[in-house]
Amino acid sequence: MLPATYNPAVKITAGFFLCLISVAFLLLSHFNLISISYLSKKLTDMRKLFILLLMAANISFAQNKVTAIKAGKLIDTENGKLLTNQVIIIDSDTIQAIGSNLSIPANASIIDLSKATVLPGLIDCHTHITSQPSGDYYGDIFRKSPIDVAVTAHIYAKRTLEAGFTTCRDVGAPAFVDVALRNAINSGDVEGPRLLVATLFIGSTGSHGDLNGFSPYLDWIQPKEMSGVANGVDELRKQVRYNIKYGADVIKFGASAGVLTEEESVGAPQFTQEEMNTIVSEAKLWGKKACAHAHGTEAIKMAVKAGVASIEHGSMLDDEAIALMKDHGTYLDADIYNDEYIMSEYKRLGFPDKILNKEKLIGQTQRESFRKAVQAGVKITFGTDAGVYPHGWNARQFKYMVKYGLTPMKAIQAATVNAADLLGWEKRVGSISVGKFADIIAVDANPLDDIRILENVKFVMKGGVVYKNTL
Numbered sequence: 001m002l003p004a005t006y007n008p009a010v011k012i013t014a015g016f017f018l019c020l021i022s023v024a025f026l027l028l029s030h031f032n033l034i035s036i037s038y039l040s041k042k043l044t045d046m047r048k049l050f051i052l053l054l055m056a057a058n059i060s061f062a063q064n065k066v067t068a069i070k071a072g073k074l075i076d077t078e079n080g081k082l083l084t085n086q087v088i089i090i091d092s093d094t095i096q097a098i099g100s101n102l103s104i105p106a107n108a109s110i111i112d113l114s115k116a117t118v119l120p121g122l123i124d125c126h127t128h129i130t131s132q133p134s135g136d137y138y139g140d141i142f143r144k145s146p147i148d149v150a151v152t153a154h155i156y157a158k159r160t161l162e163a164g165f166t167t168c169r170d171v172g173a174p175a176f177v178d179v180a181l182r183n184a185i186n187s188g189d190v191e192g193p194r195l196l197v198a199t200l201f202i203g204s205t206g207s208h209g210d211l212n213g214f215s216p217y218l219d220w221i222q223p224k225e226m227s228g229v230a231n232g233v234d235e236l237r238k239q240v241r242y243n244i245k246y247g248a249d250v251i252k253f254g255a256s257a258g259v260l261t262e263e264e265s266v267g268a269p270q271f272t273q274e275e276m277n278t279i280v281s282e283a284k285l286w287g288k289k290a291c292a293h294a295h296g297t298e299a300i301k302m303a304v305k306a307g308v309a310s311i312e313h314g315s316m317l318d319d320e321a322i323a324l325m326k327d328h329g330t331y332l333d334a335d336i337y338n339d340e341y342i343m344s345e346y347k348r349l350g351f352p353d354k355i356l357n358k359e360k361l362i363g364q365t366q367r368e369s370f371r372k373a374v375q376a377g378v379k380i381t382f383g384t385d386a387g388v389y390p391h392g393w394n395a396r397q398f399k400y401m402v403k404y405g406l407t408p409m410k411a412i413q414a415a416t417v418n419a420a421d422l423l424g425w426e427k428r429v430g431s432i433s434v435g436k437f438a439d440i441i442a443v444d445a446n447p448l449d450d451i452r453i454l455e456n457v458k459f460v461m462k463g464g465v466v467y468k469n470t471l
């Protein structure tokens with residue numbers, strides 16, 4: 001975050017200059033100061049040139065949307081500092097300058113956040129943004145198709161953005177609905193966070209990624225690859241390639257059993273070491289990171305050894321698992337709020353007792369594991385499993401991250417700079433810095449004093465566009 005001077009007039013001047021040259025040529029020809037014969041030969045070229053120059057000038061004006069934000073307080077997530085009285089200059093979708101003594105360009109539109117605390121847009125590294133429980137457990141499984149999911153996904157994307165989350169890593173959705181949503185957001189057709197998507201959860205037969213607890217005749221997802229269920233080295237390589245072919249930015253697989261499905265156990269490994277190694281190495285071949293859903297101790301260790309970028313959930317950590325994560329630089333992406341929601345609401349929402357009993361086993365253990373990992377210095381990022389609970393409530397997890405060991409600044413860094421690093425987007429998002437996207441949020445009090453302030457984000461800008469301002 002460096003103070004810099006920025007002069008948007010340079011761009012406008014260039015446009016004007018090009019325009020003036022072409023007008024000058026036209027005037028010279030009008031007063032016969034350039035030979036007519038020369039001109040007649042060059043007339044067609046000149047017309048083309050003139051049109052091109054005018055276009056260049058117009059493009060220059062169109063791109064030149066300059067905004068200045070006056071920030072009373074600003075959280076510098078790169079350096080872990082609270083700054084005061086900062087000015088942020090934004091050109092189109094990018095931060096051009098930041099500092100306390102910047103002069104605001106005459107043509108800039110000004111957003112006055114001088115009474116607010118300003119932060120970079122938040123990042124959730126574990127969402128399922130395309131859906132959430134409707135209250136009809138069996139209806140969601142048996143009476144809905146991915147088309148139903150696709151029709152409503154945009155609602156959750158908008159809620160997430162308005163909650164201050166300008167980027168999400170979405171780690172599992174049916175039938176490439178997440179790819180369609182990501183693309184619609186990128187093209188500006190739908191309002192939502194920037195998305196990195198995992199597409200199909202890759203799991204073994206009978207795993208957390210398979211359909212469990214029902215008749216063997218209920219196995220209807222075709223083509224087979226669309227289920228994400230794969231076994232053995234060859235099938236897994238093909239599955240990774242299939243996901244990437246249809247749009248995956250990141251690969252997600254189930255290293256262990258899970259909570260919200262009906263297979264036995266919560267934490268047992270569901271792939272062999274060789275299978276996990278295959279998934280991660282194949283993803284790497286294609287330039288993608290992999291992350292592992294892993295509750296159980298053994299599965300966590302296997303996934304870390306395979307080289308995943310992050311452990312999702314990480315519920316049962318022992319000292320060896322923690323040491324392995326530190327050695328490998330593996331992020332812990334633990335959803336430590338949603339136990340609250342599952343235990344209070346999932347009975348009413350129609351989930352079977354078998355699932356509720358699994359959550360009872362794991363909820364508090366996961367939080368204690370998180371505390372141990374924080375104390376040991378494991379890299380922590382922010383992932384909520386939103387979609388297990390209502391979208392837009394993502395920030396409720398901050399309170400639990402502070403309760404279980406992080407300072408408010410560290411919790412904010414988990415959801416900004418650390419998250420950006422995990423996503424491989426450290427040059428684009430995660431801090432209010434020159435050259436990064438103008439993804440900026442604001443709240444009406446200092447979240448370093450009370451982290452729950454982030455549950456009520458009042459101002460949201462993504463890529464220089466204001467999506468919410470209730471300050």
Ligand SMILES: [Zn+2]
Pocket residue numbers: 126127128171172385
């Ligand atoms: Zn999840």
